[in-house]
Structure formats: C-alpha cells, structure tokens
Amino acid sequence: MTPKIAVRSLRHEYVNPFTRERVLALDGVDLEVAPGEFLTVVGPSGCGKTTLLGILAGLVRPTRGEVLLDGRAVTGPGPDRGVVFQEFAILPWRTVERNIAHGLEIRGVPRAQRAATVRRFVELVGLAGFERKYPHELSGGMKQRVAVARTLAADPEVMLMDEPFAAVDAQTRITLQEELNAIARATRKTILFVTHNVEEAVFLGDRCCVLARRPGRVKAMVPVPIPRERRTWTLFTSDPTFDAARQRVLTLVREEVGGQDRAG
Amino acid sequence: MTLRERLAAWGLLLGGALAAWTLAAAALPVPAYVLPSPAAVLQALGDLVTKGILPFYVLASLRRLVTAALVAAAVGVPLGLLLGMSRRVAEFVHPVLNFFQSVSGIAWLPLMLVWFGFGERTILVAINYTVLFPVVFNALLGVRSVPPLYASALRTLGASRWRIARDVLIPGALPNIATGLRLGLAYGWRALIAAEMLVGAHGLGFMIFSAQSFHLTARIVLGMSVIGALWVLLDYFVLRPLEEATIARWGLVQR
Numbered sequence: 001m002t003p004k005i006a007v008r009s010l011r012h013e014y015v016n017p018f019t020r021e022r023v024l025a026l027d028g029v030d031l032e033v034a035p036g037e038f039l040t041v042v043g044p045s046g047c048g049k050t051t052l053l054g055i056l057a058g059l060v061r062p063t064r065g066e067v068l069l070d071g072r073a074v075t076g077p078g079p080d081r082g083v084v085f086q087e088f089a090i091l092p093w094r095t096v097e098r099n100i101a102h103g104l105e106i107r108g109v110p111r112a113q114r115a116a117t118v119r120r121f122v123e124l125v126g127l128a129g130f131e132r133k134y135p136h137e138l139s140g141g142m143k144q145r146v147a148v149a150r151t152l153a154a155d156p157e158v159m160l161m162d163e164p165f166a167a168v169d170a171q172t173r174i175t176l177q178e179e180l181n182a183i184a185r186a187t188r189k190t191i192l193f194v195t196h197n198v199e200e201a202v203f204l205g206d207r208c209c210v211l212a213r214r215p216g217r218v219k220a221m222v223p224v225p226i227p228r229e230r231r232t233w234t235l236f237t238s239d240p241t242f243d244a245a246r247q248r249v250l251t252l253v254r255e256e257v258g259g260q261d262r263a264g
Numbered sequence: 265m266t267l268r269e270r271l272a273a274w275g276l277l278l279g280g281a282l283a284a285w286t287l288a289a290a291a292l293p294v295p296a297y298v299l300p301s302p303a304a305v306l307q308a309l310g311d312l313v314t315k316g317i318l319p320f321y322v323l324a325s326l327r328r329l330v331t332a333a334l335v336a337a338a339v340g341v342p343l344g345l346l347l348g349m350s351r352r353v354a355e356f357v358h359p360v361l362n363f364f365q366s367v368s369g370i371a372w373l374p375l376m377l378v379w380f381g382f383g384e385r386t387i388l389v390a391i392n393y394t395v396l397f398p399v400v401f402n403a404l405l406g407v408r409s410v411p412p413l414y415a416s417a418l419r420t421l422g423a424s425r426w427r428i429a430r431d432v433l434i435p436g437a438l439p440n441i442a443t444g445l446r447l448g449l450a451y452g453w454r455a456l457i458a459a460e461m462l463v464g465a466h467g468l469g470f471m472i473f474s475a476q477s478f479h480l481t482a483r484i485v486l487g488m489s490v491i492g493a494l495w496v497l498l499d500y501f502v503l504r505p506l507e508e509a510t511i512a513r514w515g516l517v518q519r
Contacts, residue, residue: 057420058420059416059419059420076419077416077419077420077422078420078422079420079421079422081420082420082421083416083417083420085413085416085417087413089413089414089416089417090417091414091431091432091435093435093436093438102418102421102431103421103422106418106421106422106423106427107422150421154421154422
C-alpha cells in the first residue's frame with residue numbers, strides 16, 4: 001500500500017536571524033504514515049519537530065530531501081493538508097462560524113452547503129451556542145476547538161497538528177485529547193501530531209515517532225497497539241500496554257534530554 | 265466617574281473659570297480689548313451668528329477638513345496597505361514616511377506659498393498633505409502588525425495572495441487605519457487653521473487672524489473656542505467611536 005505521507009532523507013538547514021548561526025535542524029529524516037494512521041512525533045524542544053511539520057505543510061522549503069503525499073511531491077501549502085497551529089491562528093475579527101467556514105469560502109462552496117457543514121463541525125467539537133461569538137469571548141480551549149473545526153471543515157486528506165493543546169490548561173487538555181481521539185475515530189483522517197509531551201504522544205498515537213535532537217532525525221518508532229475506542233484517560237493510567245509504551249518513549253526522550261545536558 | 269458625574273464636574277469647572285475670567289476682566293486696569301469679558305465673547309457669538317458669518321466660516325473650515333479626510337481615505341489608505349504588503353518595501357519607506365509626517369503642513373506653508381500662491385490652492389495642499397501622511401503611515405504599520413501566523417494558516421487552507429490580503433491583512437490593519445485617520449485629522453485641523461490665517465479668504469483661521477487688525481479680541485477668543493469645541497465634538501462623536509468599533513469588537517483591547 002502506498003503510504004499517505006512519505007518523508008525521504010529530509011535535511012533542513014537555516015540561519016538563525018538573531019545569532020546568525022547556521023542551524024542544522026533536521027538531517028536524514030525518513031518516515032512513512034499509513035492512510036488513516038494517527039502518528040505522533042515526540043521529542044525534546046529544539047529537535048526540529050515544528051520545522052518538520054512546517055515542511056510537511058509546505059510552508060518551509062527543505063534544504064534537501066522530499067515529502068510525498070500519495071506519491072506526489074509536496075511543493076507548497078495546499079488544502080489537502082490542514083494545519084492546526086500551536087498558537088491560536090483563528091482570525092479575531094471573524095465569528096466562530098465564519099472562522100470554521102473559512103476554508104469552504106476559499107474553495108467557493110455555496111452558502112447553504114457551507115452552513116450545513118459548519119453546523120456539523122460545530123456540533124462535533126462541542127461549540128453549539130457559540131457560533132456568533134468572537135474569539136476573544138472564548139477560552140483558550142474553545143479557541144483551539146475552533147481551529148480544529150476549521151481544519152476539519154475544509155476536509156483535508158491529512159491533518160498536521162503542531163502542539164495544538166500546549167497553550168491550554170491541564171484539565172482542558174485531557175478533554176481535548178479525548179475529543180480528538182473520538183474525531184480521529186469518526187473521520188478516519190490521517191493525522192500527524194507533534195508534541196513534546198510523552199503522555200499525550202502515547203495516548204493519541206497509533207505509533208510514536210521519537211526524534212533525536214540537533215540535528216533532528218528519527219530515533220525510534222514505538223507502536224501503541226491499543227484500539228481507538230479503548231483510549232480514555234481512565235484506562236490509560238491502568239492499562240499495562242499503555243504503560244509499557246509510555247515507559248519506552250519516556251526512556252528514549254530522556255536519553256535525548258540527557259545528551260543535551262552533557263553537551264552543555 | 266459616570267458620564268453624568270463627569271458632565272457635572274466639567275460644568276463646575278467651566279462655571280468657575282468663567283466667573284474668574286469675568287472678575288479679572290472687570291477688575292484688571294487694562295482696556296477692554298486686551299482682555300475681553302465672557303459677556304463680550306457671547307455678544308460676538310450672537311452678532312456673528314445672526315449675520316451668518318460664523319456658520320459660513322465654520323462650514324468653510326469643516327468642508328476643507330472633510331475633503332482632506334475623504335482624499336486620505338480614498339488615496340492614503342490603499343497606498344499604505346499596498347506599501348505594507350511587502351516587508352522589504354515597508355522597511356524602506358518607513359523612515360521616509362516618518363520624516364514627512366513630522367514636517368507638518370505648517371512648516372511647508374512658506375514654500376507652498378511660493379509654489380501655489382496666496383489662495384485656496386495652498387490651503388488645500390497643506391491640509392491634504394498633513395492628513396495624508398499619518399493615514400498612509402498607520403495603514404502601512406497596520407498591515408505589518410498582523411501576525412504572520414494568520415497568513416500561514418490561510419495559506420494552508422488554500423488561500424491565494426489576494427485572498428490573504430482581503431481576509432487577513434486589510435481587516436487586521438483596520439484598527440491602525442482608524443487610528444491613522446484620527447491622528448491625521450487632528451494634525452490636519454491645526455494645519456488648516458494656520459493655513460487659513462495666512463492665506464484664507466474665509467474660515468475660522470481667517471476669522472481670528474483678520475479680527476486682530478481691528479482689535480476685535482472678543483471675536484478672536486470666540487474663534488479659538490469654536491476651534492477647540494468643534495474638534496472635541498468631532499473626536500468624541502465620530503473618530504473615537506470609529507476607532508473603538510474596530511478595536512473593541514475584535515478584543516484587541518480589554519475594556
């Protein structure tokens with residue numbers, strides 16, 4: 001089966017605009033994501049996670065190597081790859097429903113059809129009753145729900161998520177993770193989710209891709225063989241399969257953080 | 265303080281100032297024209313209104329200001345937006361705009377008199393110039409202040425450059441555009457009065473300057489009061505609501 005996403009010997013080098021140093025962010029990254037798979041990418045800060053996601057999105061052009069979507073090379077951003085950013089990237093001057101409808105507007109979907117789609121995704125992310133609110137009237141968790149709904153409503157083939165729940169409080173994060181799990185189950189989208197949080201990576205991912213830092217490359221792939229419908233936080237804390245995967249990923253990530261400390 | 269309390273406090277302050285002024289005008293051993301009393305100013309007001317002179321001058325000045333505002337909105341806003349679209353162009357023109365914004369229309373007047381003559385043309389050039397630069401400058405700053413993340417997000421939704429300009433850059437710049445218009449008109453109002461004093465054949469600036477030749481000081485004080493009062497009303501009822509409508513609705517300030 002052709003992978004949905006294939007990353008081939010990716011290398012990315014850039015000049016830090018502040019220090020003027022050359023930074024080798026990624027070197028020799030190879031990975032494949034199967035159709036419908038939920039892949040989490042985890043690693044310490046500075047391992048090039050966000051750069052990798054930017055390259056997949058087509059917002060960053062890699063120095064070398066390539067990204068294939070269904071076997072076709074990615075050359076720029078496109079609506080086939082929806083992105084949910086770390087910060088709140090929804091527009092403050094648009095209401096919740098107008099933000100969610102934005103991708104559909106851009107595609108030229110007729111108004112009536114747009115309204116129906118928006119209603120569906122408003123329900124799915126639990127924002128019913130907030131359609132006419134502006135982002136500044138919403139909590140952080142709700143803003144990120146709008147961002148997820150906007151991406152889903154545009155119906156991309158792949159969802160790329162860059163630490164989307166990092167800026168919300170711990171309680172909300174747990175709820176959002178369970179909701180995202182349910183959404184992944186319902187929509188069967190291929191999802192690539194970047195995070196520095198080991199628990200989050202294991203809870204959500206069919207597989208966890210652990211990145212080594214400076215330069216970033218794939219250190220290990222840890223499968224989490226638990227079906228989507230059994231993933232809840234109550235089970236997560238008691239299930240031995242979850243626990244084994246969590247220990248494994250934690251150890252791998254710790255080695256990277258330790259290496260950083262020794263390097264000074 | 266509520267609006268009612270503020271109005272009461274202002275009333276008190278105004279009453280006190282008028283009383284002190286009346287007292288000073290009566291008690292000081294100077295000719296009446298040196299310090300006209302509030303009563304004399306009030307009389308000048310009644311006189312100029314019944315003769316229709318004051319309404320005519322007020323309308324003449326406001327017409328020039330409104331013309332400049334419309335020109336700035338029609339020309340300055342699009343120009344500023346366009347210059348702001350590219351970071352490189354914006355960085356290049358930023359100090360140039362800043363320079364011309366700081367050399368007010370008043371400082372240009374001597375040269376403009378040579379170029380455009382003693383008449384309406386000079387007044388119009390001076391006020392349009394003065395209003396235009398803050399408007400262009402702030403529209404440019406507005407575009408540059410929109411977080412690049414918004415544009416990236418739209419690109420991943422498949423938006424074209426034009427679409428990003430329309431849906432992200434222009435609405436994102438609106439609060440700055442409102443600020444630019446408010447600032448531009450505030451500068452413009454001062455420049456207009458100065459230009460009217462030098463070359464006007466009518467208008468509030470002409471009124472106070474020509475009154476000086478005949479020692480009509482009550483008329484001068486009246487003109488000054490009208491200049492201040494008109495601006496306060498314009499700012500309070502038109503410009504500030506415009507600025508707040510864009511800023512507050514989008515949660516860019518906490519109220």
